[in-house]
Amino acid sequence: MQELKQYWVAQALEKDLGYPGDPDSVMSFKKVIDLDEREAFPEQEIDWLYNWKLQHYYIPTNCGGEFTSFEEFVAFVRVLSRRDQTTGIAFTTLFWSFLTWMAGTESQKEHLAKFIKDNHGAMCLGYSEKEHGSDLVGGSLTATKVPGGYLLNGEKWPINRATISGISYILAKTDPEGGGRCLSLFMVDKREINPDNYYNLPKILTHGIRGSDMSGIGFKDCFIPDWMLLGEEGAGLELALKGFQITRTLCAAFSQGAADTALRTTLNFALNRRIYEKTVFALPQPRKVLADAFLDILICDCETIGAARAFHVIPEQFSVLGAVVKYFVTSKLETMINDVSAVLGARFYMREEHDWGIFQKALRDNAIISVFDGSTVVNLHALILQFRQLAKYRGRRKLKTIEALxxxxxLIFSLEKPVPTFEPKKLEIFGRGADDALQGLEIGIQKLEDLKNNPELDEKILYQLISLSNIVLEELNAQDHxxxxxKFEYGHDQSPELFEIAKKYCTLHAASCCLHMWLYNRKILGDFFAKGEWLVLSLHRLLRTLRPLPYFISEVYLENVAQELVKLYREEKLFSIVPFQLAKKQTQEDKTDGTTSELQLQA
Structure with missing residues (x-):
């Protein structure tokens, strides 16, 4: 497999964090379970990440940081989240800094970069309110204009890191008349406001990520200077929605990390637990459940990695892409984790025993990912509002636009191609009907046809890929019809039928991404990826949710997927289409050698 530069940071971080099954490693399962039991904030773990200088990778290079690629970003967040979503989420609230990189002045960008790099600064996002939930325009927190600044009044709740952070992005009503231009966004630096005029709300007891600082913040005639306003007055809703396009997509990395751990710890159990004179993994049903879970991870990889790269190529399409990824990946992997819990049996429910009880923590923690930064319903609704334009755009394609597509x-799907610099100012509230992954489906099918008589490919596999891809196209055409x-109207009162159509759209989108990812990378991602059996099974698995298809398409393919899963587990590599090396379990001899080396250095 070809080594890809954009995964170097994740691999270096993974190595330095150490094997999570080692109780003494930085973010070991034992340590994070202990923190979770005490509902304690992971302060030491986050300090370690700052000292490692991971925060630099949240700051673009033109602002003095190291961020160059969302594909790189997704990979290292996945490394964090496979150990502990509480820590991963708490640290990655830094991704709200993209609001400033997108809309801030040069002075604001410089202020924030210094705060993050030099002061190990953290931030929170204050959008939601107890009485209004996701109805941002209906919010009650106000910012009243006064000489030199604004007076804030009101509360934001529930907010992650509302208390343990230095900067709060606050969405406030600056026009009491309401409407789409009634909101403004402020970058409130709590170090520079009067502590007598703001207060923190108590920590909320939660089902998962129990050590997180889930709380709130309130303001009472709190003066903030003019320079804390981000963008223009009245542009708050637009900035908020564009910010969500970034963070909703990146939330997929949290779910991917949890899914890896859930599958890995379950596979560990299945390979070592003997029942009926066999290992659990040797039994057909558990084996299929685990192989299917691996396929779900690969499917979600194609969707997430494709979207991460697309930020750099087609940022104007993320009103669609962000909603698709946030709904599909987080809900698919949430279901996958629930599915594999059946293989663990009673142990999935235990807060100790197998691997310190890490499965039940991953299960609980991951349940929130599909909810925050826009729930499944919110994201499906965002798609529904763009359905007409998406269907019309597909019907208007011409030769010139197809060549550009x-x-x-x-550029989006070939992982060996460098991506352009991300330009956040190109994000759009509505994508105007463009969605390259699905609108390029016929291009992918033609590429499959062109591979006929290629001696490197199994003829049967290629025929199946062509057949399944054409079913995807049939379903897409039927959906356009x-x-x-x-019956469609703009607004919130959409029919249940439209929500089902939106779910189907996401499934077809994932199928198309899988096809594109294989076509552009089959020569660089190793033999298992290149052979295409996993792709046949993945397309079949997705399409079975849309129309009646045979339960099995090939037991041989499924067995080969199961063997690849075990191979990656034995080699301690990430369950991914880019299966990079994970931190290895140290033997007692390794530990002794390490201690001896440290003593020699000290001497």
Whole structure:
């Protein structure tokens, strides 16, 4: 497999964090379980990450940081989250800094970069309110203009890191008349406001991520200077929605990390637990459940990695892509973790015993990912509002636009191609009907046709890929017809039928991403990826949720997927289409050698 530069940071971080099964490693399962039991904030773990200078990778290079690629970003967040979502989420609230990189003045960017790099600064996002939930325009917190600044009044709740942070992004009503331009966004530096005029709300007891600082913040005639306003007055809602396009997509990395751990710890159990004179893994049903879970991870990889790269190529399409990824990946992996719990049996429910009880923590922690930064319903609704434009755009494609689409698809999905610099100012509230992954489906099918008679490919596998891809196209065309004839009105009162159509759209989108990812990377991601059996099974698995298809398409393919899963587990590599090396379990001899080396250095 070809080594990819964009995964170097994740691999270095993974190595330095150490094997999570070692109780003495930085973010070991034992340590994070202990913190969770005490509902304690992971202060030492976060300090370690700051000292490692991971915060630099949240700051773009043109602002003095190291961030260059969302693909790189997703990979290292996955490394954090496979150990502990509480720590991963608490540290990655730094991704709200993209609001400033997107809309801030040069002075604001400089202020924030210094705060993050030199002061180990953290931040929170104050959008939601207890009485209004996700209805941002209906919020009650106000910012009243006064000479030199604004007076804030009101509360934001529930907010992650509301208390343990130095900067709060506060969405406030600056126009009491309401409407789309009634909100403004402020970057409130708590070090520079009067502590008598703001207060923190108590920590909330939660089902998962129990050590997180889930609390709130309130203001009472709190003066903030003009320079804390981000963008123009009245632009708050637009900035908030564009910020969500970034963070909703990146939330997928949290779920991917949890999914890796849930599958890995369950596979560990299945390979070592003997029942009926066999290992659990040798039994057909548990074996299929685990192989299917691995396929779900690969499917979600294609969706997430493709989207991460697409930020750099087609940022204007993320009103669609962000919603698709946030809904599909987080809900798919949430279901996957629930599915594999059946293999663990009673142990999935235990807060100790197998691997310190890490499975039940991953299960609980991951349940929140599909909810925050826009729930499944919110994201499906965001898609519904763009259905008409998406269907119309597909029907208007011309040769000239198709040629440009081919070039973009290669840049998005070919992992060996460098991506352009991310330009956040190109984010759009509405994508105007463009969605390259699905609108390029026929291009992918033609590429499959062009591979006929290629001696490197199994003829049967290629035939199955062509057949399944054409079913994806049939379903997409049928969906366009459904959309064109559906009863549709803008607003919140959409029919249940439209929500089902939106779910189907996400499934077809994932299938298309899998196809593109294979076509552009089959020569660089290793033999298992190149052979394409996993892709046949993945397309079949996705399409079975949309129309009746045979339960099995190939037991041989499934067995080969199961063997690849075990191979990656034995080699301690990430369950991924880019299976990089994970931190290895140290033997007692390794530990002794390490201690001896340290003593020699000290001497």
């Amino acid at each position: 081919k070039s973009r698809l290669e 459904l959309i064109a004839n559906s």
